[in-house]
Amino acid sequence: MSSTSTTTAASSSTSIVTPGRRLGLTQEYIAGAGTYVRGGTIYASVLGTQKIDQSDDSKPILQILRSDTKFSIPTIGSEVLARVVRINPRAASVAIQMVGSTPCQEDFQGIVRVQDIRATEKDLVQMINSFHPGDIIRAEVISLGDQRSYYLATVKNEHGVVFAQSVDGNAMVPVSWEEMQDSKTGAIEKRKCAKPF
Template identity: 30%
Template sequence: ISPPLYCIKLCSVEDCIPGTGVYLRHGYIYSSLAGYVLRKNEGEELPVISVVRETETQLLPDVGAIVTCKVETYKSFRPGDIVLAKVISLGDVQSNYLLTTAENELGVVVAHSESGAQMIPISWCEMQCPRTHAKEFRKVARVQPEYLQA
């Protein structure tokens, strides 16, 4: 048994046969859940690779872990939004900066609806168009006075 892993590439299909807790993609076997890697020779030429959980408790990734996730950015931001964010890493030549809006004070400050009107925040996760009264998901910033200009 190897240490916990978090939805990463395990090996090539040329090296192992996929078992439970894994999936195939582009000739490689990936874990489909957080757990421990098991390799078993079950009378086959290649070992069967599986990912299993030791217990039903939730395994959480550590800092620096590589994970696979589904990001629903349409519920937080839209093209053209003005966002207040914090720089958390200077990144590298290709990624430039890594930003976060994880704090309540960070998020969308200005957004425009499809009709072109500036939207009004109505909760921490929604804004509303004053013309059409249509509501849209946004991660709304609770802007602090020091960031406001008169």
């Protein structure tokens, strides 16, 4: 059995993971750098390579190492993946982590204004029904904004939330363009969902 777990650890140490990816349980691993814990489950908080190290304790350390190969910088028209950091009624602040399929060396700050969420019925859009902190969204860079933040838009059908967790901490799946469902409890939450490719 020990050889099997060693093989699993070795294979997982070479896999690329994205933010929000479920990695393991706290009863089996110690959460290391680049991870966070919710409800006894360890999740990736950054984009990078999963690595498992043995520690002096009985449990191995599970961490995410950021790749230091090639990186990208957002430009106007770029499609990006970003993590929602906080929201208010007028805008969502996000951390841009990938440009296309290339990771950023460090997170870039971005803003999605409420008028840039949907292409139609913009006056009816409510931020709380579109994004929640922790959501991973796919968006387009529409402006370089000020010196601190890029302006992003999710008006296209393929843009919006691509990964979200419910209030109970479970992964959610889209059931319509504006709703996601908890995969375990079946509870429905409002989101501006990205159309799957």
